[in-house]
Amino acid sequence: MSTTKAKLRQYYAAISATIPSLCFGLAVTWTSPLASRLQGQDPSTSYEPLERPLTGTELSWVSSLMPLGAILGSVMVGFAMDRFGRKKTLLAFGGIPCVVGWIVILNATSVYMLYTARLLIGVSSGVALLVGPTYIAEFASPSLRGSLCAMFQIMLNLGVMVPYCIGPYTSYFVLAGVSLLFPLAFLATFLFLPETPFYLISKQELEEAAKSLAWFTGEKQSPDLSKQRDIISSCVHEASSVSLVDSFKELFSSRGNRRALMVVSGLMFAFQFCGINAILFNLETVFRGSSKTNKPWLGPSESAIVTGVVQNVSTWVAAALVDKVGRRPLLLVSTALATVGIVGLGVQSFLEENKFSVASDLTWMPVACLMLFVSAFCVGLGPLSWIVMSELFTGGAKSAASLLGGGFSWLLAFVVTLTFSPMEEYLHFYGTYWVYSVCCALGFFFTAVMLPETKCKTLENIHEEL
Incomplete structure (x- = not known):
């Protein structure tokens, strides 16, 4: 019973934590079905909601500002993940900027609004792709770790498929609205998950760590959990010995x-x-x-x-x-x-x-x-x-x-x-x-x-x- 409960909880947590990976894949290919429209080259549609069509150079910046934002996100992780924790970092810097970015895209009227949105989504991607795997690795049972970590690449490729399948047959607003649903789903599902036991023990929050372990293992606190906590504590000590x-x-x-x-x-x-x-x-x-x-x-x-x-x-x-x-x-x-x-x-x-x-x-x-x-x-x-x-x-x-x-x-x-x-x-x-x-x-x-x-x-x- 507890084993089944643990597997279900860990798969749920992994799916939730990998939604940002899906969001990243979606953002990578978002420009593909919209490029000709935004440049005013598609006779069947207009370049709305923009005030004018984009030039080739502007479209290049719309595409490339996302990886540039991801560099900034990667730097932010170094300062935030160990200070605020995996969960708070992933929520605050991996989820919220993505939501704001898609809201800006929904309301964009100029290329500068698109620049801002893509930069925000890039920051979110840079954070999510570094913190998400760490979060999973720190709660996953050894027997499940491989399959749980593999979800990142699978979810990324599923995200890549969304604009390809929806974009050519829907409007700019529908595609942006559908894209917004995924980071909102991440915030709604991830908000109630616990912080990882690994991080909590590294901060000497042993009571909270015990609760987190109990949740992920589907058991009440027991001697076995205490033993597992000791193992994690030794890993924390070993990892934290190198700055x-x-x-x-x-x-x-x-x-x-x-x-x-x-x-x-x-x-x-x-x-x-x-x-x-x-x-x-x-x-x-x-x-x-x-x-x-x-x-x-x-x-x-x-x-x-x-x-x-x-x-x-x-x-x-x-x-x-x-x-x-x-x-x-x-x-x-x-x-x-x-x-x-x-x-x-x-x-x-x-x-x-x-x-x-x-x-x-x-x-x-x-x-x-x-x-x-x-x-x-x-x-x-x-x-x-x-x-x-x-x-x-x-x-x-x-x-x-x-x-x-x-x-x-x-x-x-x-x-x-x-x-x-x-x-x-x-x-x-x-x-x-x-x-x-x-x-x-x-x-x-x-x-x-x-x-x-x-x-x-x-x-x-x-x-x-x-």
């Missing part, structure tokens, strides 16, 4: 950690500069740009929906293979196939824009190449870049490494998203794709030369290899 300053010292004083940081930086470069975020932000624009004269095999909206489905399926495949095949082989296959897919997109776009007759026989190519690219990314580069980062560093260096690795990734996401439209204008779609393909190919060779295999190895063995 952030000491973590940075350990990161840069150890040769293995320095090499690990170089490996992670290279993976994050390939992760972002393969162009995944820029393409997802502008997915319908990508399909329209690839088919200016010939009727495509699938329309832009239908292609975007298929892309979202492929993302979800590929993520499940990655989860099934990562501990059987290994990180290194999957990353090599991922970067190789992603390179082929993005090169193919460039070839089709080049033939299309230069009016080669063969282009009329290749209307299937944009969909096929993008499906190959997205599935390859989701099987390897997407999830495994973060897994590798968690495995390469020594325990004392992990907090500093996570801060630097995560911040570097968000900064690259900002640069890639901001430069997509200017690159498309000056290099055309095919030139932009080929730039991304070169970066992806560099990621393949970097992985082949620099990345050690970490499957079935202890953290000590991995660090010794570095």
Whole structure:
């Protein structure tokens, strides 16, 4: 009875804590079905509620301000999570800014209101994606921790699907209203959950910690709970013995950690500069740009929906293979196939824009190449870049490494998203794709030369290899 109750409560808490991850995925692809409307390029709709259509540069900023806000959110986590707790930080900085952001979007009349809203949603995303996994890891039973933590990627991909499925067939206001419902649902469900026992014990709030443990385990306080509390207390002592300053010292004083940081930086470069975020932000624009004269095999909206489905399926495949095949082989296959897919997109776009007759026989190519690219990314580069980062560093260096690795990734996401439209204008779609393909190919060779295999190895063995 208590076991069943504990599982239900922990799954409920995990689902609630991962709603912000869904909100992040939704925000990533929100601009995709709206880009042509906001620029006044869709003859069937107007650019309302804005006072004027957006320029290409303004649309780039609307897309890229979200990852820029996420950098700010990541910095806020360092100051707030240990001072105010996981729950309060997630509510105050992960939920409320997202709600305010979508309310601003609902009432937006100018591009500056959109800028403000996207920055707020970015702050929320940066906080949620760092604090949420911490919250889950600190309450989850060992037997459930893997499945509970896996919900983040699953929920993110579900969020990606929402604008693809709803956006092309609804108004600006309906899509914004539906988007607002998710952070409101997070606040309503998460507000009544307890703080994690780990945090409460670290603050010597033992009575509250006992209540929190009892809630998550579905039992009344007992000797077993007291024993579990002692275990958590020892973990807190061990974790708190290394400050952030000491973590940075350990990161840069150890040769293995320095090499690990170089490996992670290279993976994050390939992760972002393969162009995944820029393409997802502008997915319908990508399909329209690839088919200016010939009727495509699938329309832009239908292609975007298929892309979202492929993302979800590929993520499940990655989860099934990562501990059987290994990180290194999957990353090599991922970067190789992603390179082929993005090169193919460039070839089709080049033939299309230069009016080669063969282009009329290749209307299937944009969909096929993008499906190959997205599935390859989701099987390897997407999830495994973060897994590798968690495995390469020594325990004392992990907090500093996570801060630097995560911040570097968000900064690259900002640069890639901001430069997509200017690159498309000056290099055309095919030139932009080929730039991304070169970066992806560099990621393949970097992985082949620099990345050690970490499957079935202890953290000590991995660090010794570095």
